Amino acid sequence: MRWSKVWTVARIDLHRLFISKDYWVPMVILGGIFFVFIPWVLLGVVTRPQSLQIVQQIGEVLTSLPGAASDVVQGETPQARAAYSLAVFLLAPVAIVVPLTISSAVGAQAIVGERERGIGEFLAHSPLQIKEIYAGKLLASAIPGYAATLVGFTLYSFIVNLRAGPLVGHWFFPTTGWWLLILWVVPPFLLVALSIIVRLSARVQSTAAAQQAASLISLPIIMASYVASSGFVLDPTLAALIVGSGAWILAIWGVMSGAKAINRERLLGVGTEA
């Protein structure tokens, strides 16, 4: 496989996305809602002096957790501990919802969209190997979602530290668990989903069908990631390492086997009836 060709395929798609406002404006809005707006509002509510009732409720939830989990939570006051818990534990699934939503929208169109636009014929007659086309499409689907996550994560870190940092007594975010979540857990979950979605994109007959299928794939993966990220409450480091390792194994298998779903006949649109 020639990586320069893989990057060329990815570059074409990324270039098209970059100049398409109808794609990146909703992407920015989505990232903004999950990484900026919701945390800003929720942390704002919790850190308000009038929010004692909410703080008490969160505090009760925390007392029901095992000792190891309670020990992780930082802050001297109930309000500080509530803000810390909200920022570190409750909003963790956001980190997977955003990249998956963004990337699955691109991945769903990866093959069927090209076919509908007639580009499939161009790719089929090109000297690009099928593996290179597949890897390029996968990369072009993964990059926007993951890039949005990294940018969102940076903004989220600032918001958390600005809102909750003064109560906890210092800037505490990102925690080790979040670093692991972003760098170790999110990428393989994203690749698992995309390896399935791009595979489906080669098999379905229309972009609409591909979008439907992508939604079906994303939902269980979001749920799985939610369960996984909830595990960080008990032991952030170990849980992330275990979950991430499992996801990486699945991702590598999914990516390696995914290329087999694509062939030149499917790019031309004559092999989709199978």
Add this chain to the structure above:
Amino acid sequence: MTPKMTEGIHLRGVSRSFGKIRAVSDLTIDVPNGSVAVLLGPNGAGKTTTVRLITGSLRADAGTIQVHGLDPIADGDAIRQRCGVVPPKPALYDRLTGRNNLEYSAMIWDAPPEAIDEAAARFGIDHALHLKVAGYSTGMRTRLALARAVLHDPDILLLDEPTAGLDPESARAVLDLIRELAGSGRTVIMATHLLHEAEGIADQVILMGAGNARAAGHPLELAARYMKDPVVIIDAENRDRLKDLDTREGVVSTSWNGALHVTIESLEILPDMVASLVTDGVRLTRIEPMAATLEHLYFEMQRQLGEIPPPQVTK
């Protein structure tokens, strides 16, 4: 004489079906290096499938294909590197500029960057390279697709309906450019259902029907084979006096198409026939031996070989 299989493009008994539809059936064609072959036939004759089989984008169900001595399935990447293809739809990235389209193609085919401006200038699209392709006219799109196809200086050009949707002026310009490319020694296969496009370009016309080559050869060779009897166009002020022309000796048949098209056994009978018409009081306005155009040839071949059937459907 059997051509050397390491040269040119050779299909032997090639078949390909899609479900129950047999798109190409036992197709055998030979296209020597540096020649222009025109695949001529109605929609559904198997022209596009043949182009796709040659690049290895489609796999044949049966038969063998050799492209410059290479097998499109085993050596597909090498063949596609040497091919320039213009598909029926130009297949361009609409949201990108013309230059972006050519730049990315140059990267895919490892063409030098300077080839971009050369190819664009050659097809008269250089002035619009900075514009988004979405704003291009159909003619500009075709020119860009042609420029893209020759960027990497391919040995083989596969043009599938390259003038589809073009106005006559643009179509003529595109055909002139194809003539120029053919003149530079490239092997060109052009699929079309437009007869006049093949005129003056083709070294070989391959008449396709139901996925099969029903006849093939140089247009003159085919004319000699299928148009043995010359045709003369005759018209007169008093046309009604021409009605019984087909009863005269040496006249094979007559048909009206604006004027009377008279098929005769030999041009040698023409002076006597004209003299006798004048004697009979026919006031002639036109007597013109007709040059055999590809259109006449096509319909004559069709008449002799039978109607070209639609694609075969197996039970």
